[in-house]
Amino acid sequence: MAKLFAVLAVVSVVTAVTSHVEARPRRLKALVVSGQNNHNWQVSHLVLERILEQSELFDVDIALTAPAGGDMSSFKPDFSAYDVVVLDYNGDRWPAETDAAFLDYVQGGGGVVVYHAADNAFADWEEFNRIIALGGWEGRNEKSGPYCYWKDGELVLDDAAGPGGSHGAQREYVMHGRNTTHPIVKGLPTNWKHAQDEMYDRMRGPANIGTLLYTGLTDPATGGSGREEPLVFTVDYGKARIFHIMLGHCGPTAENNPAMQCAGFQTLLLRGTEWAATGKVKQRVPKDFPTATKVSMRPDYRAPEQ
Ligand code: ZN
DSSP states (O other): HHHHHHHHHHHHHHHHHHHHHSSSSEEEEEEEEEEEESSSSHHHHHHHHHHHHTTEEEEEEEEOOTOOOOOOOOOOOGGGGGGGGOOOOOOOOOOHHHHHHHHHHTTTEEEEEEEGGGGGOOTOOOOHHHHHSOOOOOOOOOGGGEEEETTTTTEEEEOOOOOOOOOOOEEEEEEEOOOOOSTTTTTSSSSSEEEOOEEEOOOOOOOOOEEEEEEEEGGGGTTOOSSEEEEEEEOOOTTOEEEEEEOOOSSSSSSSSSHHHBBBHHHHHHHHHHHHHOOOOOOOOOTTEEEEEEEBBBBTSOOOOO
């Protein structure tokens, strides 16, 4: 009889352990790609990792390329092992085998986040430009596709000649919502104030925007285009789920990095990354989200308890 009790006790302990494991949701697997950039990638890729990990929604791996001009032949991340790939890369072309693996991943229904200057990359790679929809700099011009901006309640495609990609002086600015039902933005304020950041403008590309989420009005007085520019959107690219966020210019250190310390940037990054990974967003709207008149910062990149 004592033996039976012992067996039952072991069974109940095993059951308890199993049910505890099952109750905890699986974290999504994210890969941050970095290693070269005309930006401070040494800080930005670690901050992206921190934001994603601290949300407790993602397990993050990092894939760094060789330095600029270095031997890229060993850069072969296994994209297929991840729910979502976050691009923080603007540099030398990858090996042809890695390009092909990335396209296989994306075209097979993968999730991609295009973060800030990742949309400067690979101006001469046609398929990559369809994955980002809009890009800038690195020789882009009217051959890259039209300019694309918001005017009189709709997106305008403008074939005018000229360079692709510029921005005025950094400043705080108000984001203007253009959609209220997409999972990434559902429940978020239409207008909210972003912390000091660049505002990309005059971007060009195939302009295959899926859902336009937020625009911003550039300031011609500080060198901006004077147009209402698309800044946050999804990309229409087959079965893939692609989230493109032009915000988040990285500061000199993790502690002096207002654009990435903005609670609005972090919220969009987390919601957009979850959507790119799963097609859904289960996160609540955080209580520290910025308002139309008040910037909200998370210096430690951690969301408050709900
Ligand atoms: Zn920048």
